[in-house]
Amino acid sequence: MKKDTILAHAGRDPKKYQGMVNTPVFRTSTVLNPDVATYEAPRDEDYQRISYGRHGTPTTRALEEAVARLEGGHRAVALPSGLAAIAAALSAFAKTGTHILVADPVYSPTRNFCERQLRANGVEIEYYDPLVGAGIATLIKPNTRAIFCESPGSLTFEMQDIPAIAQAAHARGVPVLADNTWGTPYFFRSFERGVDVSIHSATKYICGHSDVMMGLIVTDEPYWRTVRRTVADYGFSVSPDDCYLALRGLRTLGVRLKQQMANALEVARSLKSRPEVKRVIYPALEGDAGYAIWKRDFSGAAGLFSFVMNGASEKQAAAFVDALELFGIGSSWGGYESLATIAHAERHRTATKWDPGGPTIRLHIGLEDPADLVADLERGFAAMNRVTK
Numbered sequence: 001m002k003k004d005t006i007l008a009h010a011g012r013d014p015k016k017y018q019g020m021v022n023t024p025v026f027r028t029s030t031v032l033n034p035d036v037a038t039y040e041a042p043r044d045e046d047y048q049r050i051s052y053g054r055h056g057t058p059t060t061r062a063l064e065e066a067v068a069r070l071e072g073g074h075r076a077v078a079l080p081s082g083l084a085a086i087a088a089a090l091s092a093f094a095k096t097g098t099h100i101l102v103a104d105p106v107y108s109p110t111r112n113f114c115e116r117q118l119r120a121n122g123v124e125i126e127y128y129d130p131l132v133g134a135g136i137a138t139l140i141k142p143n144t145r146a147i148f149c150e151s152p153g154s155l156t157f158e159m160q161d162i163p164a165i166a167q168a169a170h171a172r173g174v175p176v177l178a179d180n181t182w183g184t185p186y187f188f189r190s191f192e193r194g195v196d197v198s199i200h201s202a203t204k205y206i207c208g209h210s211d212v213m214m215g216l217i218v219t220d221e222p223y224w225r226t227v228r229r230t231v232a233d234y235g236f237s238v239s240p241d242d243c244y245l246a247l248r249g250l251r252t253l254g255v256r257l258k259q260q261m262a263n264a265l266e267v268a269r270s271l272k273s274r275p276e277v278k279r280v281i282y283p284a285l286e287g288d289a290g291y292a293i294w295k296r297d298f299s300g301a302a303g304l305f306s307f308v309m310n311g312a313s314e315k316q317a318a319a320f321v322d323a324l325e326l327f328g329i330g331s332s333w334g335g336y337e338s339l340a341t342i343a344h345a346e347r348h349r350t351a352t353k354w355d356p357g358g359p360t361i362r363l364h365i366g367l368e369d370p371a372d373l374v375a376d377l378e379r380g381f382a383a384m385n386r387v388t389k
């Protein structure tokens with residue numbers, strides 16, 4: 001089945017629910033058993049048999065199955081946020097006395113989790129240049145238990161050569177974990193590229209409407225139990241209503257993504273021609289440093305990218321963003337609406353430098369007409385040009 005067909009059909013079975021098109025919302029804590037023997041039978045191995053609300057409901061399973069199938073993984077588990085998914089996935093592998101490798105431009109709360117939680121538990125954390133590729137082999141130590149990737153990198157969009165990293169990692173028996181929020185299970189088939197544990201902030205495109213917080217971890221078969229048990233041990237649980245909304249979002253993931261990519265390319269190309277813009281950083285744009293890897297490994301791009309302002313001051317950058325009327329100022333992305341923020345990437349890295357010669361603006365391009373977005377950005381540049389440095 002092709003992925004658009006999977007989006008329309010996975011995770012639902014109308015025959016089971018009186019012909020209803022969508023898997024209903026199941027609310028429960030207690031699940032009753034017919035007898036003592038059933039209640040006492042081991043449950044850990046039986047993914048479909050739901051024994052307690054904390055472990056999910058048929059609504060949760062429908063979402064998990066649909067996402068795992070779309071991405072080509074073994075199974076998926078839903079968590080209360082993307083960051084919870086990152087924390088749980090890392091915790092499954094990073095134990096006291098082990099070493100993990102983390103891409104330098106990771107989402108900054110991922111770095112905070114590594115620094116404040118894992119390091120305090122005696123895990124050695126080493127940040128690596130996202131462009132390291134096969135060179136990761138020289139950084140792997142006997143106690144390395146995970147290589148964490150995020151491609152492209154948060155805020156600065158460096159593309160990682162994940163197949164090369166995975167080849168080096170697997171030669172030493174080390175699993176590759178990847179934050180695939182930007183790639184989505186639709187545009188980046190993680191498991192075909194060597195990822196073992198794929199992590200999503202479903203808050204972004206999967207839910208897609210800026211109204212749900214959720215994370216998902218998809219794994220290949222050998223790592224499923226380790227990851228699923230870690231999630232269970234921490235007691236993470238997701239509301240069935242949120243799972244229903246995520247499934248609803250998933251149905252239109254393909255059309256939204258394709259449209260948002262087209263819109264983003266149009267806006268990015270128009271920015272390239274502006275004198276105020278020094279550089280547009282969008283792997284889907286020909287000429288971008290990450291274009292070749294993106295083209296090889298991805299079948300599309302999220303509508304999220306950055307651009308660097310040509311020698312502007314912070315004050316001018318703020319005037320630019322403040323003047324925008326269609327772009328909201330706020331965290332997150334992946335909804336249907338456009339967003340703009342100033343990205344302070346230099347604050348969140350240690351292994352590499354970020355000094356692009358002007359403020360970096362991160363844009364999320366929504367489903368608005370791109371001509372209106374371009375006009376809005378022109379309004380921003382005009383306001384910026386009225387401000388003295």
Ligand SMILES: *Cc1c(COP(=O)(O)O)cnc(C)c1O
Nearest residue numbers: 081082083107179181201203214
């Ligand atoms: C937003 C985001 C997260 C965190 O997801 P939440 O659902 O907000 O917890 C993780 N990784 C990336 C790349 C993100 O953009």
